[in-house]
Amino acid sequence: MSTRVVIGAQWGDEGKGKIVDLLSKESQYIVRFQGGANAGHTLKFDDKEVVLHLIPSGIFNGDGICIIGNGVVIDPLALLEEIDQVHNMGFTLENRFFISETAHVILPYHKVLDRMKEKNKGDLAIGTTGRGIGPAYVSKVARIGIRMIDLLDTEVLHGKLIQNIEDISNLIQNLVPEARIAVAHGRLNGKTLESLMVKFINKEFDVLVSTTIIESGLDVPNANTIFINNANHFGLSDLHQMRGRVGRSNKKAFCYLITPEYSKMTDEAKKRITALDYYSELGSGFNIAMKDLEIRGAGDLLGGEQSGFINEMGFETYQKILDEAINELKENDFKNLVLEKNQFSKKVNMIFETDLELMFPNDFINSSNERLNLYTKLNKITCQDELDSFKAELIDRFGALTNIVDELLKTIELRWLSAEFGFDKIVLKKNILIGYIKNFDSEEQKIHLDRLFKYSLNNQNSISFSQKKFNDGEKFIVKIQKINSISKAIQVLSEVKD
Numbered sequence: 001m002s003t004r005v006v007i008g009a010q011w012g013d014e015g016k017g018k019i020v021d022l023l024s025k026e027s028q029y030i031v032r033f034q035g036g037a038n039a040g041h042t043l044k045f046d047d048k049e050v051v052l053h054l055i056p057s058g059i060f061n062g063d064g065i066c067i068i069g070n071g072v073v074i075d076p077l078a079l080l081e082e083i084d085q086v087h088n089m090g091f092t093l094e095n096r097f098f099i100s101e102t103a104h105v106i107l108p109y110h111k112v113l114d115r116m117k118e119k120n121k122g123d124l125a126i127g128t129t130g131r132g133i134g135p136a137y138v139s140k141v142a143r144i145g146i147r148m149i150d151l152l153d154t155e156v157l158h159g160k161l162i163q164n165i166e167d168i169s170n171l172i173q174n175l176v177p178e179a180r181i182a183v184a185h186g187r188l189n190g191k192t193l194e195s196l197m198v199k200f201i202n203k204e205f206d207v208l209v210s211t212t213i214i215e216s217g218l219d220v221p222n223a224n225t226i227f228i229n230n231a232n233h234f235g236l237s238d239l240h241q242m243r244g245r246v247g248r249s250n251k252k253a254f255c256y257l258i259t260p261e262y263s264k265m266t267d268e269a270k271k272r273i274t275a276l277d278y279y280s281e282l283g284s285g286f287n288i289a290m291k292d293l294e295i296r297g298a299g300d301l302l303g304g305e306q307s308g309f310i311n312e313m314g315f316e317t318y319q320k321i322l323d324e325a326i327n328e329l330k331e332n333d334f335k336n337l338v339l340e341k342n343q344f345s346k347k348v349n350m351i352f353e354t355d356l357e358l359m360f361p362n363d364f365i366n367s368s369n370e371r372l373n374l375y376t377k378l379n380k381i382t383c384q385d386e387l388d389s390f391k392a393e394l395i396d397r398f399g400a401l402t403n404i405v406d407e408l409l410k411t412i413e414l415r416w417l418s419a420e421f422g423f424d425k426i427v428l429k430k431n432i433l434i435g436y437i438k439n440f441d442s443e444e445q446k447i448h449l450d451r452l453f454k455y456s457l458n459n460q461n462s463i464s465f466s467q468k469k470f471n472d473g474e475k476f477i478v479k480i481q482k483i484n485s486i487s488k489a490i491q492v493l494s495e496v497k498d
Contacts, residue, residue, distance in 0.1 A: 006019055017042060021043055033069040037079075067097075069103065070101075073136040109164070109229070169181050182196055225253065231258055276288070353429065422437045433489050
């Protein structure tokens, strides 16, 4: 069997890829024997153009077996992108593409180290692509590099990753020569790790290079900055726990998430990073947990047919729809099998418009995220006990309620009371309460209308009635004058009801 070797002269645009492509049709094996993803072999055929950095360019021509040899250093992310690219072009890699188990892996810090060394050389820079090729070969020679086969053995991989932590520590030392640096990981024995953390707390060194062991509740009050490398690879709860290791005293803290370019992250990674950025206020743990549930999926909550919709609509929306469906079943199909009617949820879907100032003021709750959370929680209240509990919580956390806040809470009671009258929409503007009733022909509704008519006999100047046709049908309209607050509206409707 003859062997053909294509050797370049360290010069771009030599046509090496195309030559290999031409020779591959009559070759049994096409082997990439050295280098990494720094080289770009451009191929043009059938009005298509493709650039390969790792996969041998003979993959498109003939049926020869393409091999990445043990002399190549492999960027796993770049390789996966190329595999997808080849598949999308309609070519198969099955039984045609193999990787040497002893080929070494390029890690993210190799790229950082590559760019840093190139920058430090100044005028003597050699023009490296910054893809981590050189540092990866250094790790290979030092016998601390990670091989492709190591990715299949958790124990071996873990041990080598710990060895590589020392390289990262050296990288930081080169960047900040005056810094005092220590390394911590789970393979250290308990006494050594304890001694290390005590020294860190006592400020005997400045930087702690650590694995994710740092998220396990190690409390360092004086730590105010954390860098999380490859943050896109961690779960949302992991990231939340790790960032919580800083800012545990009165010092302002900073958490830096180191990730690839936004466009190169997976959709789930983008969602996790965005969620962590959005929920950054104190007490955001529950919101993060709910977002994590939404991203990962809630599993088989109610069987295979239902659970699949959660990811599409979001967990909160799904939960809302589910609650409404359950309450409807309680009040109709299973009316005789559940609690008394007055024990049912009072949650109503009603449009309420007003020109009154109803809100949580900034001087009452200064966090915008917290205000948003409380608005959401208030909207979910379904019974008087929940409302009383919510009010007590506000007083406990923020002090005595202002009139504006008290009126805001009473809007929930007003909606409940209005629903009893059959109002599907109420408007309180310019001291006038307007209620719209759509189904005013029902027997129950006639009772409420009779009460309104009787009330009007003694209050002719303050209440009036009319009918009007809308796009969704004809509605009965009730107007009540001299309503200047939520409390006043509740008072009047209660008098009518009684």
